[in-house]
Amino acid sequence: MKSDYETKQKAAIIDFIKSNSGHITAKDIVRELSDCGEKVSTATVYRRLDKLVSSGMLKKYITDKGACYQYSSECHGDHFHLKCTSCGTLFHVDCEFLMSIAPHIMEHHNFKVDSRRTVMYGLCENCNMEECAYE
């Protein structure tokens, strides 16, 4: 077992992730920490995220543009992601009804849904309204 030194970069990254409930990208972390005066290099962020995912502290989600991470304690089971194909915003939906999807599919269709990879695409409220306005 390799040792795991306590460095201020590591602490800063973990603190930031814990204090943010949503999905966080590597870029977010670098930018936000930079704004706070805690400069951490991109490489370090990626390397740290990798370790945190391996250790189980973080969950990694894949979207069409890059990876998102989330602190594990906030994941009360499965939740779904909605991504707007117009503005690119990723929504994190925690909803009882939607939580029942995976069990249903497992039971009725013999398929084990992996919520970390599943993203539903469509139009968010704002973009949908804008599109309707043009039609």
Place this chain on the structure above:
Amino acid sequence: MKSDYETKQKAAIIDFIKSNSGHITAKDIVRELSDCGEKVSTATVYRRLDKLVSSGMLKKYITDKGACYQYSSECHGDHFHLKCTSCGTLFHVDCEFLMSIAPHIMEHHNFKVDSRRTVMYGLCENCNMEECAYE
């Protein structure tokens, strides 16, 4: 409505995808068509794939390294798609319960799901059993 010209590049791309049932990347298409003497530029491939996904003829799915595409002649009408991340099989699911997902999301989360672009990822029955066998 914009017109959609019939070009040989378009035909070549569609033909190639139709003849391949599995995982196809943009790179695959460029390389294979190039080998067949049908040179098509990378930009053209990406632009065409985008249109085919929008029209519903193709399913786009995400892997850790880039996007893959799959032809789906059965993509007309509303039904959900399940993609096995292990064997690559695409399942078409026609199910009343799952059909109620989009309306639910629209009503409760103000998001208009585009079923043509949405694919759920996970493990199919066979691959799931195999994984369990190793654990």
Place this chain on the structure above:
DNA sequence: TTGCGTGCAAAGGTTTTGCATGGCA
């Protein structure tokens, strides 16, 4: 002192974009 962690920069890969040209209708 040991050896993991970090920063920097460069590399690697995928996807997008601008612009001039080609080709369908």
Place this chain on the structure above:
DNA sequence: TGCCATGCAAAACCTTTGCACGCAA
């Protein structure tokens, strides 16, 4: 002829990697 499609190259992005140095234990 009008307009979309294409090709080329550059750009934009995200992520990884090599290497020297910093720093925790």
